[in-house]
Amino acid sequence: MNRVETSRKTHTGRKLTLYQKQNLVGWAFLIPATLLIIWMCFYPMLRALLLSFQSGTGARMSFAGLKNYAYLLKDGIFIQTLKNNFIYLIIQVPIMLVLALALAALLNNPHLRLRGLYRTAIFLPCATSLVSVSLIFRAMFAVGGFVNITLMKLGLIQTDINWINGSGETARALIIIALIWRWTGYNMVFYLSGLQSIDSTLYEAAYIDGANRFQQFRRITVPLLKPTILLTAILSTNGTLQLFDESYNLTRGGPSNLSMTMSHYIYRMSFETVPKFGYAAAMSYVIFILVAILALLQMKVGDKR
Template sequence: MLQALILSLQTGRGTRLQFADPLWSNYARLFEDDIFRLTLMTTGIYLVVQVPIMLILALVLANLLNSPTLRAKGFWRTAIFLPCAIGLVSYSLVFRTLFANDGPVNDLLQGLGLIADPINWLGQPETARLVIIIGLLWRWTGYNMVFLLAALQNVDRSTIEAARIDGANAWQTFWRVTVPQLKPMILLCAIMSTNGTLQLFDESWALTQGGPAYSSMSMAHYLFELSFHKNPNFGYAAAVSYAILLLVAILAAIQMKIGDKRD
């Protein structure tokens, strides 16, 4: 981290680096970089849209899979968790095939009469971002579900029984009795998901290559482009990495402040 900080104060191409004048030039450049602002906005969209949906889905699935009457629990738990263990290459190939112009998704939508012409999912900014969000939900919902499912095993059953005796229905019992006892784990999942989204690289690189015109590129993907593509600029890339670190730290601190209400 110290080496990266020193690097972020330097300018030059490749290995021909020297300290910038002034030293904060790379950080000042962040505010003038249209591509960085675009990747920041795009990453923010992924964060605001995907993380809440993913946590809600994970919570619902965990509660369903914790039912004592559910059969084949092991199968369902494995099936939902499995996507996060699948390799990036095979995962990206499947999604690029699904959302191709002549892929199954367009065929299905046309067959249902919802669209007249195929949608260029990966060639338009809004739909390219949507594909990445769907990919993230598919890949990481099961991962968070496992944490929440583990936390559900420690929920005091007597509190649930007491709520039912007092006349609470299933929704009231879940929302007012179960969820409050899951708050520490929900907070942990929220922080991990936020940090992971801010550092998102795989989906941006493998599914859309950041296109079209940088519109689906994440900040970490842009950092990679600066470092190893075109004219490598390690100093400015290090400044971008510290901007990501700062965002991660600030959002984690806010979540801890809001979510941790222990006395």
């Protein structure tokens, strides 16, 4: 490369060197994508930050300092939605990831019969939109609906459970069930891809050394899949903190906001009542900061182990 550069330079003094020319061409390739991300993501993010220091409605906004942030601490509904998001995160993400990992480990066995069929079936929910998932589950779990009737036939319950509006627990449980259904297969695919890059002779060696299946799983599979597990954990955390469709369509946030998510509340504050853009922006920054902190935390923990 160096030799080419010097020969070019001596040949035509003011023309760009080959290296410089390629560097510029490279920038041309990535400029559309970069500008779009800056324009459609970073710039609005900055505007949201400015908004979060303002109060008022519609076009009449005035500087309010940290008032919006201070109000967050007093807003019972916001605190409830924050709690809800954390309940979803703490209960749903671990269950789903462990389940996905177990399924991937089982399906990675090349001697397993019907492997492709199992994989396709478990992966299929990913093709369903979150709105569809919400509506299907809302209909299945309706009072007097399929799930209640089946549970009664099985003798597991005596009377109908009002899943959607009965209590905060049932409504949140319903959202968690729907989330696990929708996303387990998706995460399983990540693990299956990760497993394929693990050398199978490792397992043979462990087998000869007398390690049983569970020990092999703990000592070989989990450590070698660590980067993938980290990635899925970060993606799911991010997704869970941003939940909207399920809260909005499956439970409508009810009963009395007990299953509502932060994004749902932000949407309500921005578009369903008298718009409080400033307050909504402050809330959205809470989500952003939580996502950032949790991602960093997970990367730290992932690095240590």
